Amino acid sequence: MFKFKFDIITLCETWLNDTISDNEIGLDGYDLIRKDRNRSGGGVVMYIRNMISYKVRSDIMPDTLETITIEVAKYRAKPFFINTWYRAPNTPSEVFDKYESGIKKLDSEDKEIICIGDLNCNWPEPKKTETQNLLQLTKLFQLEQMIEEPTRITETARTLIDLIFTNRGRSYK
Numbered sequence: 001m002f003k004f005k006f007d008i009i010t011l012c013e014t015w016l017n018d019t020i021s022d023n024e025i026g027l028d029g030y031d032l033i034r035k036d037r038n039r040s041g042g043g044v045v046m047y048i049r050n051m052i053s054y055k056v057r058s059d060i061m062p063d064t065l066e067t068i069t070i071e072v073a074k075y076r077a078k079p080f081f082i083n084t085w086y087r088a089p090n091t092p093s094e095v096f097d098k099y100e101s102g103i104k105k106l107d108s109e110d111k112e113i114i115c116i117g118d119l120n121c122n123w124p125e126p127k128k129t130e131t132q133n134l135l136q137l138t139k140l141f142q143l144e145q146m147i148e149e150p151t152r153i154t155e156t157a158r159t160l161i162d163l164i165f166t167n168r169g170r171s172y173k
Helices: 095-108 129-140
Strands: 008-012 030-035 044-049 054-056 066-072 080-086 112-118 162-166
Touching: 008 066, 008 080, 008 112, 030 066, 044 066, 044 080, 066 095, 080 095, 095 112, 095 129
Parallel strands: 080 112
Antiparallel strands: 008 044, 030 044, 054 066, 066 080, 112 162
16 A cells, blocks of 8 residues: 555545545555535545554544544653644634634643644745734744645745644654
8 A cells, every 4th residue: 555654644625525434535554533524625634553542632622623633642652642734725814713722722731742734824924814823823832834845836836835833843854
């Protein structure tokens, strides 16, 4: 299947709905967690290798967001969080207030945080309100953005809208 075995795979803007079963999109050796939008577009999916100990933390983020948060517990290591979020283009910037409330809960547990997603905010384009809100949020919680190259390239634009943030800095590079 894969040349390399990934422990966790996250996908945004899956376009899944209840007409598509978990069996149709499952991967051998992985648990599947999904949050569909229930209308066309959007949605998030997380695949976790089934040998990894984790729990879904649905208590963290508001249910109105297209997001999944898990807490991973590795042997002889401090648990950490992985959160994936899809923010549709033109979503009102107030959605960042809701997301901030979830990040505040994650931060209060004093664990490593990894936030991954298609946020449709061109990083670090400070002219747009939504990107300003995201910049503010990352500064508030000391989250460092890890992706350095554009993730969406067209004939007319190069944007960085698929992002990974962590509160543990560049130790991953």
